[in-house]
Amino acid sequence: MAPLLSVTQVTKRYVDGRREILVLDGVSLEIDAGDSVGMWGPKRSGKSTLLRVMAGIEQPDSGQVCFEGRALQAMSARERARQLRHGGIALVSSEWRTQIVRPVIELVATACASDGTPMREARALARKALARVEASGCADVRTDRLTLGERLRTALAMALVREPRLLLVDEPAVLPSPLETNELLMLLQSLGDEGELAVVIASENLAALSGATRTMAVSSGEVRSMDQDGVVVRLPSPSVSRASRAGDALS
Amino acid sequence: MAASVGDQAISTNQSPLKGAVLGLLVQGPSYGYELANRLERQLGPSWSILRPSLYRMLRGLRREGLIASQSPGETNSARIVYSATGLAEGALVAWMDSPLPLELAQLQLQARMVVARQEDLPRLLVALNRHERALFAKRTEIQAGLPARHSLRAAMMFLVREASIQQINGELLWVDLSRQTIRALLGS
Numbered sequence: 001m002a003p004l005l006s007v008t009q010v011t012k013r014y015v016d017g018r019r020e021i022l023v024l025d026g027v028s029l030e031i032d033a034g035d036s037v038g039m040w041g042p043k044r045s046g047k048s049t050l051l052r053v054m055a056g057i058e059q060p061d062s063g064q065v066c067f068e069g070r071a072l073q074a075m076s077a078r079e080r081a082r083q084l085r086h087g088g089i090a091l092v093s094s095e096w097r098t099q100i101v102r103p104v105i106e107l108v109a110t111a112c113a114s115d116g117t118p119m120r121e122a123r124a125l126a127r128k129a130l131a132r133v134e135a136s137g138c139a140d141v142r143t144d145r146l147t148l149g150e151r152l153r154t155a156l157a158m159a160l161v162r163e164p165r166l167l168l169v170d171e172p173a174v175l176p177s178p179l180e181t182n183e184l185l186m187l188l189q190s191l192g193d194e195g196e197l198a199v200v201i202a203s204e205n206l207a208a209l210s211g212a213t214r215t216m217a218v219s220s221g222e223v224r225s226m227d228q229d230g231v232v233v234r235l236p237s238p239s240v241s242r243a244s245r246a247g248d249a250l251s
Numbered sequence: 252m253a254a255s256v257g258d259q260a261i262s263t264n265q266s267p268l269k270g271a272v273l274g275l276l277v278q279g280p281s282y283g284y285e286l287a288n289r290l291e292r293q294l295g296p297s298w299s300i301l302r303p304s305l306y307r308m309l310r311g312l313r314r315e316g317l318i319a320s321q322s323p324g325e326t327n328s329a330r331i332v333y334s335a336t337g338l339a340e341g342a343l344v345a346w347m348d349s350p351l352p353l354e355l356a357q358l359q360l361q362a363r364m365v366v367a368r369q370e371d372l373p374r375l376l377v378a379l380n381r382h383e384r385a386l387f388a389k390r391t392e393i394q395a396g397l398p399a400r401h402s403l404r405a406a407m408m409f410l411v412r413e414a415s416i417q418q419i420n421g422e423l424l425w426v427d428l429s430r431q432t433i434r435a436l437l438g439s
Contacts, residue, residue, distance in 0.1 A: 040387075042424055182409055206390055206423065207416045215387050219427050220434065224380070226387035 002069035003030040004198055005054060005089070005166055010063035012049055023049045024060070025221030031166060031200060036192035038209030039202040040226075041218035047202040048093070050218060051168045054200070055091040056080050067166075086115045090159035093170040094152055098143050104154050105130065105139040111158040122161075129161040130154075134187060149175045149184060160191075166198045167191065173205035185210070267355060267362040268300065269308045270346035273335065274366025276318055277343055280334035283309065293365045309333055317342050347374040353389065356382045357422060360429070372433050379433070383426050386419050 012024040023046040031037060031054075041047045052058035053065060056072040065072045067089060072080055084090075100107060108126035113119050130136050135153035138146065146154060152172065159167060172188060175181040189211030192199035201208055202218070209215055215226040268290065275286055286309075287300050294300075312318045317339045321332045347367070351359050360378060367375055 040423065042427055045427075178413070179406065179409060204420075205416075206420045207413070209390065215390070217383060217387070217423075217427075220431055224383070226384055 002066070004033045004035070004068060005031040006064075006066045007050075007054060008064045008066070010050075010053055010060040010065065012046075012053060012058070012060050014049075022221045024053065026063070027221070027223045028063075029216070029223055031198050033165065033196045033198055035198040035200075036189075036211060036213045037198070037200045038212030038215040039200060039218055039223075040204070040206060040209055040215065041202065042204055045204075045219040046221060047204075047218050048170050050223070051091055051093075051170050051200070051202055054166075055089045055168055056084055057091065086162050088162075088164055089166045089168065090162065090164035091168045091170065092152070092155045092159050094148075094172060094174045095170075096155040097151060101142055101144045103140050103142055104135075104146070104150075104157075107143055108154065108157045108161055112161040115162070125161055126157065129157040132160055132191075133157050134183075149180050152184065153187075156187075156191075165196065166200070169199065169201045171203050171208075172201060173203050173208045182207075266304065266308060267358040268298075268305075269311065270343065270359075271362040271366050272305070272308050273312055273317055273339055273343055273346070274363075276312075276333055276335045277339050278366070280332050282330040282332050284330070286333075290365070294361065298361075315342075344371075344374070347371050347378070351378060351382055351385070353382075353385050356385065357425070364429075369436075372437050376430060376433055376437075379426050379430050383423065386423055386426070389415075389419060 007027060007029045010024050010027045011022070014021045014023055027050065039047055049058065053060050056065065056067070059073060067083065075083060098107065105123060105126050108129055109119060109122040112122040112125050117125070127136070127139060130139055133153040133156045135150060135157060138150045138154065141150070143154070169188060172184055173181050175184060185208055188199065188201055191197060192211055201212065203209065217224045217226055271290060272286060275281060275289055283302070283305060287302060287305050290300050291298070309318065313320055317336055318333050319336055323329050323331065347363055360382065363371070363375060363378065
């Protein structure tokens with residue numbers, strides 16, 4: 001059976017002034033349904049880029065991302081958006097914020113209604129999603145009055161209300177209070193424990209990975225599996241430094 | 252003799268510095284005072300090198316046949332001069348390759364870095380990658396669930412767990428910095 005999501009030999013470059021930075025250097029990995037994956041990496045290690053590429057929001061320079069065996073790049077932008085919106089891939093970033101000033105419940109319901117669900121029904125589903133992220137209390141709070149923690153939970157509810165099969169979370173360990181962060185991490189862990197939803201959490205804080213059954217490290221453009229028999233592979237590309245290959249050969 | 256190299260390996264349970272002392276002597280003969288000074292200069296203030304333990308390491312290395320010493324009478328020097336034997340090189344490489352006990356890994360890696368030559372860099376990369384894995388494995392020990400309530404007990408448990416996590420996180424960042432630096436040295 002094809003994995004839920006596969007990333008094959010993905011390369012992504014950024015331009016930094018006169019310099020080119022290889023953010024992703026021939027990265028390959030696979031995520032299965034129900035997987036719970038933790039991605040550790042320092043700041044600016046390429047975690048966010050990798051998640052955006054996995055979500056189909058950003059296009060790789062080369063390589064391929066397949067969701068349920070279908071290449072994201074082969075889809076039209078519209079098809080990709082639809083694929084991502086419902087029953088697909090959801091990316092939640094701690095940097096998410098909205099300009100729309102409305103009660104949270106309306107925002108979450110609108111996210112649900114975008115596939116044609118009647119608004120009445122969408123509101124009921126939105127309440128459920130808010131309960132699932134332990135944010136029922138925010139339902140009637142206006143979006144411009146949310147704390148960071150509530151904003152993150154709202155973003156999570158907006159993602160979950162569309163019943164994704166793959167949830168990508170970018171740096172959840174950012175809340176001002178450590179205990180609040182801890183609560184959010186436990187919530188994410190419980191989402192990962194539920195059924196078929198695959199959850200990938202990327203963080204520079206090892207604590208955010210504590211619920212993961214598989215872990216990987218992202219840095220210097222590569223993804224290294226930290227499990228004995230992880231499915232993450234890194235196929236060396238021509239630009240890979242001689243050092244890492246010499247190192248692999250010795251290990 | 253290549254066959255005896257394995258027997259001459261420096262145990263990682265011994266002081267992390269023993270290999271470093273051998274590494275310095277492979278670079279050239281030296282005497283106790285100078286060895287201590289070089290180690291102190293290169294390892295920085297967080298290490299303290301006690302003279303008695305340095306001489307104990309030198310005696311150990313000599314007993315294992317990895318170094319030889321010449322007493323003042325045999326040379327012009329007023330001190331005992333130590334030099335590496337033919338077995339030293341193999342033992343040094345074996346030491347660079349030897350597994351790292353988690354508790355001592357960072358010290359061991361620092362000791363290896365101090366005497367690393369260009370040809371040792373790939374070995375250091377392997378050791379760094381192994382250490383990274385070990386650090387991740389340790390993560391599973393500290394992931395015990397916490398009651399997510401703001402109680403005194405939960406808060407204290409959180410702090411205790413956080414101490415190990417922050418320590419591992421810091422070590423992971425150092426491993427990453429080391430790997431990037433070594434790759435830059437090897438790559439260009």
